[in-house]
Amino acid sequence: MRTFSFDIQNIIDAQGLNLSITGMAIVFTALMLISIAITLLPKVLQLLAGILPAAGGHHGQPAAAPAKPAVSAPATDDHAIVAAIGYVLHTRLHK
Amino acid sequence: MQILLDFLGTTGFATMTWGNAIMIVVGIVFVSLAIVKDYEPLLLLPIGFGVVVGNIPSIASMALGVYDEGSVLSYLYFGVSQGIFPPLIFLGIGAMTDFSTMLSNPKLILLGAAAQVGIFLTFIGALYLGFTPHESGAIGIIGGADGPTAIFLSAKLAPHLLGAIAIAAYSYMALVPLIQPPIMKLLTTRNERRIRMPAPRQVSQREKIFFPIIAFLIAALIAPGSIALLGMLFFGNLLKESGVTDRLANTAANGLIDIVTILLGFCVGASTQAQTFLTSQSLLIFGLGALSFAIATAGGVLFAKFMNLFLKQKINPLIGAAGVSAVPDSARVVQMVGQKEDPQNYLLMHAMAPNVAGVIGSAIAAGVLWSVMVK
Numbered sequence: 424m425r426t427f428s429f430d431i432q433n434i435i436d437a438q439g440l441n442l443s444i445t446g447m448a449i450v451f452t453a454l455m456l457i458s459i460a461i462t463l464l465p466k467v468l469q470l471l472a473g474i475l476p477a478a479g480g481h482h483g484q485p486a487a488a489p490a491k492p493a494v495s496a497p498a499t500d501d502h503a504i505v506a507a508i509g510y511v512l513h514t515r516l517h518k
Numbered sequence: 519m520q521i522l523l524d525f526l527g528t529t530g531f532a533t534m535t536w537g538n539a540i541m542i543v544v545g546i547v548f549v550s551l552a553i554v555k556d557y558e559p560l561l562l563l564p565i566g567f568g569v570v571v572g573n574i575p576s577i578a579s580m581a582l583g584v585y586d587e588g589s590v591l592s593y594l595y596f597g598v599s600q601g602i603f604p605p606l607i608f609l610g611i612g613a614m615t616d617f618s619t620m621l622s623n624p625k626l627i628l629l630g631a632a633a634q635v636g637i638f639l640t641f642i643g644a645l646y647l648g649f650t651p652h653e654s655g656a657i658g659i660i661g662g663a664d665g666p667t668a669i670f671l672s673a674k675l676a677p678h679l680l681g682a683i684a685i686a687a688y689s690y691m692a693l694v695p696l697i698q699p700p701i702m703k704l705l706t707t708r709n710e711r712r713i714r715m716p717a718p719r720q721v722s723q724r725e726k727i728f729f730p731i732i733a734f735l736i737a738a739l740i741a742p743g744s745i746a747l748l749g750m751l752f753f754g755n756l757l758k759e760s761g762v763t764d765r766l767a768n769t770a771a772n773g774l775i776d777i778v779t780i781l782l783g784f785c786v787g788a789s790t791q792a793q794t795f796l797t798s799q800s801l802l803i804f805g806l807g808a809l810s811f812a813i814a815t816a817g818g819v820l821f822a823k824f825m826n827l828f829l830k831q832k833i834n835p836l837i838g839a840a841g842v843s844a845v846p847d848s849a850r851v852v853q854m855v856g857q858k859e860d861p862q863n864y865l866l867m868h869a870m871a872p873n874v875a876g877v878i879g880s881a882i883a884a885g886v887l888w889s890v891m892v893k
Contacts (some may be wrong), residue, residue: 428648
């Protein structure tokens with residue numbers, strides 16, 4: 424059976440604190456750089472708009488339809504009706 | 519008669535230990551939770567049944583278990599022990615993930631970084647309890663709330679703890695709806711929980727295509743240890759977003775990920791044989807895992823509050839809790855807690871941004887720990 428020694432010296436010996444701070448710093452740096460790259464990406468793409476081929480167009484095929492918004496509003500009345508029915512059912516069932 | 523007696527001596531009834539019996543009950547509880555409570559059924563059911571299979575005792579001369587050389591299960595387990603399955607899972611996740619919300623609000627990525635504090639604080643905690651640095655790194659990654667990442671790193675750093683770490687990671691992922699809400703409520707005021715956020719902007723298809731390439735280059739160049747996981751994640755996403763490889767994307771997002779999930783879950787379950795699993799260190803790993811998860815949740819929420827000190831357009835600090843990478847469960851929990859305060863507040867889309875950023879963040883953290891430990 425393995426024995427455990429609860430000791431702060433274990434952390435010091437393994438340079439645990441330094442490693443944790445460095446590790447967090449690296450994770451933050453990497454994600455911050457990705458965040459900055461994403462922020463700049465639309466502007467760079469705008470600058471390159473003349474050079475890049477039409478989005479989705481390849482092998483001589485026509486370009487694809489424009490991208491959907493990140494949050495798409497209900498496209499038709501049907502969706503709104505379904506949502507309303509769902510809401511009413513939800514509130515009734517939880518009374 | 520002697521043959522019959524010899525045979526009876528080889529049956530599971532004759533060689534069953536109390537430990538095996540307890541683990542079989544645990545396996546059945548997992549299966550029941552999956553079927554009755556719908557807790558992460560795609561994972562808990564294969565893991566639970568695997569636990570039952572792995573704890574049927576057999577005589578020593580028969581190669582049956584995952585640890586027996588030459589057994590069928592050992593060949594299946596090869597994908598776990600060598601870290602093959604987790605990158606394949608990431609390929610499927612990449613092919614299923616829509617990064618639009620993250621691309622539309624890049625500052626929310628930082629919440630995915632903040633939540634990784636759970637990994638590194640638990641690493642320190644595990645060292646304090648006497649685990650070796652390699653074991654501590656593998657235990658700490660439970661705080662990333664990402665099963666495949668936890669399995670990948672423990673296969674590399676502490677294979678003997680793989681079963682306990684994998685079970686802890688997936689159990690806590692299944693328990694997200696129970697663990698996170700109290701911490702979220704404790705650290706936020708009612709007014710903060712009611713903050714509404716504007717709808718994300720539209721993201722062009724070109725941004726979606728360029729993103730996986732750029733993000734992979736940045737992450738992999740900084741932490742090469744994350745290449746296997748993030749390479750497959752972003753490759754899967756490029757298959758999806760490129761628009762020219764729909765067949766491949768569909769296979770990665772459906773057939774492939776399903777097959778690998780079955781094999782991974784079953785083999786992880788089968789690796790929890792009582793003789794290796796029912797130990798005091800497994801209990802410590804479970805305790806540290808819960809702590810790790812709680813710290814990660816708190817880290818995300820508190821960092822969101824910190825960001826609000828500098829932002830004109832405030833963010834709802836609840837979405838910080840989604841920085842742990844349990845996709846999409848923690849984002850759903852954010853939505854649920856937010857709607858309890860304001861039923862008209864829809865936080866799900868916003869919470870998906872730190873949620874997918876958390877997947878990237880935990881893979882980078884795993885890469886960092888692996889790089890440092892193997893030196």
